[in-house]
Amino acid sequence: MTGEPVVGVQVPPGDESAFVDWVRPHLGAMARLAGRLAVGADRDDVVQEALARAWAKRSQYDESRGTPSAWLLAITADQARKAVRRTHRGLVLLPDDESRRPDLDARMDVEDAVQALPARQRLAVDCYYFADLSIAETAAVMGCSEGTVKSTLSDARARLRVVLEVSE
Numbered sequence: 001m002t003g004e005p006v007v008g009v010q011v012p013p014g015d016e017s018a019f020v021d022w023v024r025p026h027l028g029a030m031a032r033l034a035g036r037l038a039v040g041a042d043r044d045d046v047v048q049e050a051l052a053r054a055w056a057k058r059s060q061y062d063e064s065r066g067t068p069s070a071w072l073l074a075i076t077a078d079q080a081r082k083a084v085r086r087t088h089r090g091l092v093l094l095p096d097d098e099s100r101r102p103d104l105d106a107r108m109d110v111e112d113a114v115q116a117l118p119a120r121q122r123l124a125v126d127c128y129y130f131a132d133l134s135i136a137e138t139a140a141v142m143g144c145s146e147g148t149v150k151s152t153l154s155d156a157r158a159r160l161r162v163v164l165e166v167s168e
Helices: 016-037 044-058 070-087 102-115 118-128 135-140 146-164
Strands: none
Touching: 016 044, 016 070, 016 118, 016 146, 044 070, 070 118, 102 118, 102 146, 118 135, 118 146, 135 146
């Protein structure tokens, strides 16, 4: 999980140096989430866009609505969606590579199954399982209740069980 900023500073500071210190503990989670959500886009670019957006919107942060981590990850998720839309506009599909390594097949099956989930379920799975957020932080990123996150994760797991079921 992401660590909260040191010194108990909950509100984004107004000067650049302090803002960098406030954001630093969350960069790893932001990068992981950007990498999961912005497939085909540059993860670092997504994080940079999210940081620029967070700086510009820092006065809108409301600590009563969630942690700094959740706020920053919600911005990251939004920027990742925008990056994917930009990337897919000029997407050129390449033929399947028949020489795929056998050791990657299982991982690719799971990745393909997660990518096939509806967007809301995929976001919940990415936040909870891949970005290592708590249910509460995932709810803040998704803008819903914790119960909705639990239900969404349950639905996603049920769907993944069916899709990944091995038939021989």
